[in-house]
Structures are given as C-alpha cells and as structure tokens.
Amino acid sequence: DAGVIQSPRHEVTEMGQEVTLRCKPISGHDYLFWYRQTMMRGLELLIYFNNNVPIDDSGMPEDRFSAKMPNASFSTLKIQPSEPRDSAVYFCASSSFRTLNEKLFFGSGTQLSVL
C-alpha cells in the first residue's frame, strides 16, 4: 500500500486566496484526521471523520476552514480566505481500528505558506 497520500507537498499563496489541501487515506481505513503543526502550538487536531462522516470539528480554528470527505478514498481541507497566520504544515492521518486511540498512519504533510 502507498500509505496516506497528501497533495500538494508545498503550497505558497497570497493572503485572501483560497487554498485546498487533499488527502487520500489508506484503503480500508475508517478514520481520517486532519492535524496542523506549528512550532508554537505543536500538533493540533482540526477535524476527524469516521466512515466519511465528520464527527468532531471543534478544532477547526475559524469558519474560514472547512473539510469534506465525499467518499472513503478522498478528503479535502479548504481555507477561504487564507491568512498569513494559517502558515503551517497540515497533516492527514488515517486509522483502521474501531476505536480512535489506536495507531495512526500519517501522510507526508502539506507545507502551507501564506504571504
């Protein structure tokens, strides 16, 4: 299996532009997570899905952030409009286990820079 695949690997955009990050989880995994990593705040959980259904989006910082999972093999995280403080590395992770607290498989991340 190719693992969790994220695209793009790097994204540079200007303030106010829309940004879409993409994730393909490992086939057969029921849970999908979006995390954001910064030096100041570490790794923060933004939202997670179970069987394509959003379960908890309390970590999404603002209404400018939205996430979807239209099918079991694809998820997007959208920021509209983007701001410089959104600059971070965004990770997608998936898990095959019935409970949330088991082993996670991470993608390589998207390095987002908002100028």
Place this chain on the structure above:
Amino acid sequence: SQQGEEDPQALSIQEGENATMNCSYKTSINNLQWYRQNSGRGLVHLILIRSNEREKHSGRLRVTLDTSKKSSSLLITASRAADTASYFCATDVDSGNTPLVFGKGTRLSVIA
C-alpha cells in the same frame, strides 16, 4: 489542549550512547504511543503501551509507563545518526472514545 508534554525539548548525544526522553500527561489514559518525525516528513508510529502495561520493547526501543506518576519514558539504546528526529508522545483520555493528543516533542540529534 496539551495532554502530553515531552522532556527535554532538545537532546544532543554521540552515536552509540543511549537517549532517554520523557513524557508527562494530565489525565487517566487507555494507552500511550510514541511517534518519530524526521525533518520534512510525517509522523511514524513507533510503539503503543496500554495502561495495564509497565514496559514494552521493540528492537532498540524500550518504553516504560508509570500510571501513578502519569509519565512515560522512551529509551533508544546504542543510538545511530539515523535516529536523529523529533519524538512525540500521544495519549487518549480515559473517558470514552477520544482521539489522540500529541505533545510538542523532543528534538533528538545524534552526532556521528
């Protein structure tokens, strides 16, 4: 909110030495996990220890868990330059089916 907190924040050792990293957490847990992150890459799962376990081994890794002190340690024996990475602990909260919360990590540098 931060559940786990690693100590030290950074550690530099010579190749062949042992590296010990610690993690403290605040609430009761079901399990604790350790992950490694190489520069510019995603996190990779290393080991999971459950709340009823006290010690676990995997190759050159040894993890201990002390639930009375709410702490865990990760020992890497005979370190190699390739072990240079950031190491994170992650915990759940023993109050139901909750997602993992990660600490800010320990940056380990192994000098050849």
